[in-house]
Amino acid sequence: MFESRNKIDLIIEVWEKLDCESVGKTEILAIETVVRDRFGDQAVDSPMITARLLADEGAELRHQEIMQLFLERAEDRPYDAVFRNILDVTSLAKADSSLRRMENLRRKFVTDSDKEGLRLLREIALERKQYLASDKGRSELSPDVAAEIDEWLRIWLGSPEVFEHWIKLRKATEGYKTIFGKEQ
Numbered sequence: 001m002f003e004s005r006n007k008i009d010l011i012i013e014v015w016e017k018l019d020c021e022s023v024g025k026t027e028i029l030a031i032e033t034v035v036r037d038r039f040g041d042q043a044v045d046s047p048m049i050t051a052r053l054l055a056d057e058g059a060e061l062r063h064q065e066i067m068q069l070f071l072e073r074a075e076d077r078p079y080d081a082v083f084r085n086i087l088d089v090t091s092l093a094k095a096d097s098s099l100r101r102m103e104n105l106r107r108k109f110v111t112d113s114d115k116e117g118l119r120l121l122r123e124i125a126l127e128r129k130q131y132l133a134s135d136k137g138r139s140e141l142s143p144d145v146a147a148e149i150d151e152w153l154r155i156w157l158g159s160p161e162v163f164e165h166w167i168k169l170r171k172a173t174e175g176y177k178t179i180f181g182k183e184q
Contacts, residue, residue: 002014002017002034002038007035007038007039007043008053010034010035010038010039011031011035011050011053011054012053012054012057014030014031014034014035015027015031015054015057015059018030018031021059021060022059022060022061022062023051023054023055023059023060023061023062023066024061024062024065024066025047025062025065025066025068025069026065028047028050028051028066028069029069031050032044032047032050041115041116041119042115042116042118042119044119045123045126046070046073046123046127047066047069047070047073048066048070049123049126049127049130051066052130079116079117079120082105082117083120083121083124086098086101086102086105086124087099087102087124087125087128089128089131089132089137089141089149089153090140090141091141091145092145092148092149092180095149095152096152096167099152099153099156099163099167100164102121102124102125102156103156103160103163103164105117105121106118106121106160109121122157125153125156125157126157128153129150129153129154129157132146132149132150132153133150144179144180145180148176148179148180152167155167
């Protein structure tokens, strides 16, 4: 029924087939059902992430409904204490330390076969990546620092197993030392 091969395209395709200008709880739930059926539970993003993606595509959001759905799900969140302030991207040193903590937590979740923990950890990294791309994120950091942390998150999200080795190599490069030598 749906042609899309990746999650983002599938979300947009489902929204387009729903043929609605505004998006609220009903539409988000319908989209989540299709995403879950195609890619599994771990592929379902927070309602806020899905809504933001659709808003970027021109959808008008029914914010109250989306927030209500988010809050309903947030009521039963056993991971809140573990994830509280886990990823700080306000400086290179804090991002480095945060990503090391996240990698340790990721390894624990893998060992425990905790798919929900892995999904939530990934969601946090994606949210921080989106924050760095936002006007607020760009205004709080120098462009070089924001771009560097964004690259770190990209690598961690794509290949978390190699991140520790990659970051050591990255920090040893002349380019890194030239730009950030004073900050590390």
